[in-house]
Amino acid sequence: MTRLDPFYLIVDSADWIDRLVPIGVNLVQLRVKDTPEYELRCEIRRARETCRRNGCRLVVNDYWRLAIEEGCDFVHLGQEDLVEADVPAIRRAGLSLGVSTHDESELEAALAAKPDYVALGPVWPTILKQMKWAPQTPARIATWKRAVGDLPLVAIGGVTVERLPEVFANGADIAAVVTDITRNADPEARTREWIAATRGYVGTATRGTPASIVGAATPLCLPASPPQGGRSAASAGAPPAPTNERG
Ligand SMILES: Cc1ncc(COP(=O)(O)OP(=O)(O)O)c(N)n1
Numbered sequence: 022m023t024r025l026d027p028f029y030l031i032v033d034s035a036d037w038i039d040r041l042v043p044i045g046v047n048l049v050q051l052r053v054k055d056t057p058e059y060e061l062r063c064e065i066r067r068a069r070e071t072c073r074r075n076g077c078r079l080v081v082n083d084y085w086r087l088a089i090e091e092g093c094d095f096v097h098l099g100q101e102d103l104v105e106a107d108v109p110a111i112r113r114a115g116l117s118l119g120v121s122t123h124d125e126s127e128l129e130a131a132l133a134a135k136p137d138y139v140a141l142g143p144v145w146p147t148i149l150k151q152m153k154w155a156p157q158t159p160a161r162i163a164t165w166k167r168a169v170g171d172l173p174l175v176a177i178g179g180v181t182v183e184r185l186p187e188v189f190a191n192g193a194d195i196a197a198v199v200t201d202i203t204r205n206a207d208p209e210a211r212t213r214e215w216i217a218a219t220r221g222y223v224g225t226a227t228r229g230t231p232a233s234i235v236g237a238a239t240p241l242c243l244p245a246s247p248p249q250g251g252r253s254a255a256s257a258g259a260p261p262a263p264t265n266e267r268g
Pocket residue numbers: 031050052082083097098099100102119120121140141142150175177197
């Protein structure tokens with residue numbers, strides 16, 4: 022069993038992973054939306070390699086088949102993905118599994134899949150995406166923690182450095198973040214703030230085996246550019262413009 026870091030960064034590209042993971046991020050999710058499979062595979066491969074080099078645990082959102090094929094060891098599934106996914110195949114391939122929850126019935130469904138963590142959100146309003154659930158409030162973290170016991174609990178949605186004490190005081194083991202970092206004027210500095218603010222909470226959450234950290238390097242695929250002139254998986258240098266998923 023391996024400790025899951027209390028700071029869980031979620032980003033939408035390998036560029037962001039290249040940029041922020043070397044600062045000292047130990048747990049990162051690649052959450053890519055609306056991208057063709059050839060590019061997704063490259064993103065996962067690049068992310069995996071950067072994480073392997075930096076001793077960071079990589080979680081792949083949604084694309085569990087690609088995650089298996091690319092030798093990753095952790096996937097995150099939402100409830101709809103969970104219904105469609107072949108969870109036994111994910112387990113046979115040795116991957117750990119995190120699952121989103123937003124209400125009691127989702128929590129029940131998540132626990133039935135015997136996940137390696139459960140995420141509760143949105144704790145506060147989020148600007149990243151439209152949600153059909155009202156903000157859960159920090160008190161709900163405590164309710165969830167009582168229900169999940171020793172299983173690591175991730176709090177997500179509107180979490181900021183300033184809100185971290187409340188997140189952990191209510192029983193979350195892990196705080197997940199997107200925009201407090203990616204839309205900050207200085208994402209590197211904000212990442213350092215997150216790392217500093219979460220070190221006091223290291224050591225509570227344990228699950229899974231970090232094969233991605235010790236695994237052999239995989240050759241990167243570096244397509245020169247996608248067919249229709251969209252964003253290249255191999256693009257480097259300046260960070261990607263933040264994407265607004267709303268509307
Ligand atoms: C840690 C964590 N928690 C929740 C989510 C959201 O997952 P999901 O409900 O599948 O929604 P999308 O990410 O697909 O928009 C997550 N990705 N990670």
